[in-house]
Amino acid sequence: MSVYTTVSRESLEHWLQGYALGQLIDLQGIAAGITNTNYFVTTTHGRYVLTLFETLQLKELPYYLTLMSHLAKHGVACPAPVADHSDRFASLLAGKPACLVSCLSGADVDAPSAEQCRAVGETLAQMHKAGATFPLLMKNPRGPSWWSRTAQQLYPRLPEDQAALLREEIQYQDAHRFDHLPSGVIHADLFRDNVLLDGNHISGFIDFYYACNDILLYDVAIAVNDWARLDDGEMDDNRARIFLEGYQSERPLEMAERSCWPVMLRAAALRFWVSRLQDLYQPASGELTYTKDPMVFQRLLQAHRQRQDFWLG
Amino acid sequence: MSVYTTVSRESLEHWLQGYALGQLIDLQGIAAGITNTNYFVTTTHGRYVLTLFETLQLKELPYYLTLMSHLAKHGVACPAPVADHSDRFASLLAGKPACLVSCLSGADVDAPSAEQCRAVGETLAQMHKAGATFPLLMKNPRGPSWWSRTAQQLYPRLPEDQAALLREEIQYQDAHRFDHLPSGVIHADLFRDNVLLDGNHISGFIDFYYACNDILLYDVAIAVNDWARLDDGEMDDNRARIFLEGYQSERPLEMAERSCWPVMLRAAALRFWVSRLQDLYQPASGELTYTKDPMVFQRLLQAHRQRQDFWLG
Structure with a gap:
C-alpha cells in the first residue's frame, strides 16, 4: 500500500485553487508504488495523478519534472506534469513536496512479448x-x-x-x-x-x-x-x-x-x-x-x- | 475545403524523422478551416493535427505555438504543439511553415446551451x-x-x-x-x-x-x-x-x-x-x-x- 501521507479533500481543494484544473470531484489512493504516496485526482477538467514525495525534497524535483515536461512536449510518451499559476510543477501539500501529472492509460506487463x-x-x-x-x-x-x-x-x-x-x-x-x-x-x-x-x-x-x-x-x-x-x-x-x-x-x-x-x-x-x-x-x-x-x-x-x-x- | 497545399506521404515521412513520433500510418486532409491547410496525421504513436500556414511566416509562429504549449502545460484545454529534435515547434514542409499539435476530441457547437x-x-x-x-x-x-x-x-x-x-x-x-x-x-x-x-x-x-x-x-x-x-x-x-x-x-x-x-x-x-x-x-x-x-x-x-x-x- 502506497498511501503513506493522507491528503484531505479540504486541503486538496485549497491546493487546487493554484491550478487551472477546475473543481475536485474525486480523490482515490493508489495501492502501488514503493517510495511515494500516489492518488488519482479527478476534477471537472480531467483525471490526474497526484504524487507526494516521501523522500525527495522540493528543491530536488525540478530536474525530474522539467525532464518529464520536456519529453512530453516532444511527443515521448510519459506523464506530463501540470504547472500551477506560479509556473511551478511542485509545491508543498500536507507537508510533502507534491505534483500533479496527466493520467495515462495502460498497465505494466510482467511477461512482455x-x-x-x-x-x-x-x-x-x-x-x-x-x-x-x-x-x-x-x-x-x-x-x-x-x-x-x-x-x-x-x-x-x-x-x-x-x-x-x-x-x-x-x-x-x-x-x-x-x-x-x-x-x-x-x-x-x-x-x-x-x-x-x-x-x-x-x-x-x-x-x-x-x-x-x-x-x-x-x-x-x-x-x-x-x-x-x-x-x-x-x-x-x-x-x-x-x-x-x-x-x-x-x-x-x-x-x-x-x-x-x-x-x-x-x-x-x-x-x-x-x-x-x-x-x-x-x-x-x-x-x-x-x-x-x-x-x-x-x-x-x-x-x-x-x-x-x-x-x- | 481547406487543403491549399498538398503534402505527399514521402515528404511527410522525411519531415517526421525530425520528431519522436514513430512511423507514419495515415494522412487525411481536413475539410475545415479558412486560412490554413490542415491534415490529420496518424503515426505509430498517435494522432496529430498537421497545420501548414498559408499566410503566417515561420518567424511569426513562436508566440502562438509557445503560448499553446504554455497553456497546455498549465492544464488549460488546447492543442499541445509537439517539439522536434531541434526543439522547434515549427519548420518548413512543402515550402510552408508547418507544425504538429495533439489531436483533440469533441466538436464545435452551433447553438450552445x-x-x-x-x-x-x-x-x-x-x-x-x-x-x-x-x-x-x-x-x-x-x-x-x-x-x-x-x-x-x-x-x-x-x-x-x-x-x-x-x-x-x-x-x-x-x-x-x-x-x-x-x-x-x-x-x-x-x-x-x-x-x-x-x-x-x-x-x-x-x-x-x-x-x-x-x-x-x-x-x-x-x-x-x-x-x-x-x-x-x-x-x-x-x-x-x-x-x-x-x-x-x-x-x-x-x-x-x-x-x-x-x-x-x-x-x-x-x-x-x-x-x-x-x-x-x-x-x-x-x-x-x-x-x-x-x-x-x-x-x-x-x-x-x-x-x-x-x-x-
Whole structure:
C-alpha cells in the first residue's frame, strides 16, 4: 500500500485553487508504488495523478519534472506534469513536496512479448534523442564511484565467493572507460514496472526519479537486462535481439558502442546487484524499502561473463 | 475545403524523422478551416493535427505555438504543439511553415446551451490566469488605432447612416481608456467555431492565431458577444449571465472592470463590425477570404448602445 501521507479533500481543494484544473470531484489512493504516496485526482477538467514525495525534497524535483515536461512536449510518451499559476510543477501539500501529472492509460506487463520489447526499445531511443535538447544536468548518483564505495562496505558481510566476484567485476569495470560514448539524459531504471503498455502501444514511461545524465548505452543495457530476462534469470535471446532492433530503428548504435556493449551489460547488472545487496545488508533506517533478491543480478552478471552472443546481429 | 497545399506521404515521412513520433500510418486532409491547410496525421504513436500556414511566416509562429504549449502545460484545454529534435515547434514542409499539435476530441457547437457557455467562461478565466506567467509579448494588431485607420478608408464607401454610426462609436470609444484594467494574454477570437466541446466538457480552445496581449475584459466581451448571440442578432440574457458566472467563478471581475463592461461590449462589437466591413469593401487580393455578414455586428452594436441590463448581477 502506497498511501503513506493522507491528503484531505479540504486541503486538496485549497491546493487546487493554484491550478487551472477546475473543481475536485474525486480523490482515490493508489495501492502501488514503493517510495511515494500516489492518488488519482479527478476534477471537472480531467483525471490526474497526484504524487507526494516521501523522500525527495522540493528543491530536488525540478530536474525530474522539467525532464518529464520536456519529453512530453516532444511527443515521448510519459506523464506530463501540470504547472500551477506560479509556473511551478511542485509545491508543498500536507507537508510533502507534491505534483500533479496527466493520467495515462495502460498497465505494466510482467511477461512482455517480443513486439512489446521492440516498442520499448524504439521509445527508449526516441527518449534519448529528445533528451538531447534538455538543458538541465544531473550526475548519476549510482555510478562507478558509488558502487566501489558501497562494495567496500559490503565485502566483510558477503560470503567469500560473492565478495570475490564483486571485487573482480569492479576491477574489470574500472579497467574500462566509456567517456567516448554518446551521453545524455537516461531513465536509469527502465524496468518492466516502469512502462505502461496498451497492447503493443507504449502509453508511457513512468517513474523518472532515477533519471540523470550518463552514457546512453548504459540505459539500453539496464533496460535489456530486465525486458529480456526470464523468470529463471536466463536471457531470452529473441526478446533481447528485438529490443535492440527497435532501439536501433530510431538510433543505430555507433561502432564504439557496439564494442563496449558486452562490458556495458555487465556494468548494468553490477549496478543493480550492488544496490540490492545494499538494501539487504544495510537497509536505510526509516526508509520504506521493499527488498528484492540480489541473486537475480548476480546470476545475470555471471551469465553475461560467459556470454558469446550479444544480440547485436 | 481547406487543403491549399498538398503534402505527399514521402515528404511527410522525411519531415517526421525530425520528431519522436514513430512511423507514419495515415494522412487525411481536413475539410475545415479558412486560412490554413490542415491534415490529420496518424503515426505509430498517435494522432496529430498537421497545420501548414498559408499566410503566417515561420518567424511569426513562436508566440502562438509557445503560448499553446504554455497553456497546455498549465492544464488549460488546447492543442499541445509537439517539439522536434531541434526543439522547434515549427519548420518548413512543402515550402510552408508547418507544425504538429495533439489531436483533440469533441466538436464545435452551433447553438450552445447555458451550461456550455458557463464552461467556456470558466475556461476563459483559467486561460487568463495561466497566461499571467507567459513571458512573450504581442501587441494587438486590431486595436483602436487599427479600427480608426480602417474606418477612414471605409467612410467614403459606406451608406450615410452606417458611416455616421461608425464615426460616432469610434469617437465614443476614443473617449474611454482601459489602461487601468487587468491585461494579459487574450485569445481575441473565441467564437463558437474556436472551441471544441464534448457535452459540457471543454475539449479545447483552438485557433490561437489572433492571440495577443491586451485587456482581459475585452476578451470576455468578444466571447460573450458570440456565445450569447442568437441567430437574429439579439442577445440571450440567460446565456450571457451564465457565461459571466462561469468566468467569475474563476476570476471575479474587479470594480473597475464592472464599470467598463458596457463600453467594452461595444468595443468588441465594433472591432468585428470593422473587420467584416473591411473584408466586404476591401478584400485583400489573393487572400482566401470567406466574407461574413458585417450587419450582425452593426445590429449588435446598436443593441448594446440601447441596453440597460449587462448581466453582471
